[in-house]
Amino acid sequence: MESEGEMERLAALGFDTAPALHDDSLGFTGVAVLLRADAERHQPDSIRLRLDEGDERTPWAHLHAAPDLDWLPIICPGRLYIHSELEIEGTFFTFGARWRREMTAPGAVIRIESEAPILELQRDPLALTNQLVDEIEALWARVEAQLGLSTAQLLERMLAAGAETIYLAVLQSLQAHLATVELAGHAHSLADLVNGELQWYQQTGRSGLYVPDLATLLRREI
Numbered sequence: 001m002e003s004e005g006e007m008e009r010l011a012a013l014g015f016d017t018a019p020a021l022h023d024d025s026l027g028f029t030g031v032a033v034l035l036r037a038d039a040e041r042h043q044p045d046s047i048r049l050r051l052d053e054g055d056e057r058t059p060w061a062h063l064h065a066a067p068d069l070d071w072l073p074i075i076c077p078g079r080l081y082i083h084s085e086l087e088i089e090g091t092f093f094t095f096g097a098r099w100r101r102e103m104t105a106p107g108a109v110i111r112i113e114s115e116a117p118i119l120e121l122q123r124d125p126l127a128l129t130n131q132l133v134d135e136i137e138a139l140w141a142r143v144e145a146q147l148g149l150s151t152a153q154l155l156e157r158m159l160a161a162g163a164e165t166i167y168l169a170v171l172q173s174l175q176a177h178l179a180t181v182e183l184a185g186h187a188h189s190l191a192d193l194v195n196g197e198l199q200w201y202q203q204t205g206r207s208g209l210y211v212p213d214l215a216t217l218l219r220r221e222i
Contacts, residue, residue, distance in 0.1 A: 014034060015033040015089070032110070037066070046063060047062065050078055056153055070101055077140075078094065139214060143218060171194050
């Protein structure tokens with residue numbers, strides 16, 4: 001349940017992030033969003049995201065303050081958007097996550113949690129996190145085409161593998177890809193980010209068994 005301090009932050013900011021796994025992590029372990037029943041202006045009133053219905057059905061949906069869709073707790077990998085009546089207030093990127101609802105006086109707190117980092121995109125399209133997500137989405141498109149999958153099939157296989165496994169496979173693939181291209185500008189920083197994150201997982205033993213590149217991993221997830 002939310003603490004008084006957390007509710008004060010959510011009331012002021014609309015959404016808040018849970019701590020990262022480590023100081024140099026690329027993202028957060030969770031996101032909490034306060035959806036108000038009577039939201040005004042920049043106060044969040046919905047979250048747009050893809051939910052897993054099973055049988056390769058992964059529709060876009062909107063979560064609101066009123067209870068709905070609670071029987072579909074699994075969030076597909078990809079972007080999710082926090083909306084107000086005026087604009088998109090925040091954009092996050094997951095490798096697969098789960099959500100739950102906590103009813104509260106102003107409306108509902110939606111908690112989104114994942115075993116892999118949840119990345120927060122910035123308003124500046126040139127921000128490093130945004131460029132990292134662009135690289136990840138380009139990788140997913142290449143793998144989808146390489147394996148001859150529909151987007152729904154790709155997402156289902158990712159969900160079957162698990163968020164942390166997908167995250168590590170993405171890092172492996174990006175490390176190999178960035179090593180083969182001519183690095184200039186932001187690509188150097190991206191390579192450093194990816195290498196540093198893989199090193200942390202290896203040093204802490206969190207990576208467990210060897211995880212292959214994304215295409216190899218998803219080819220197995222039949």
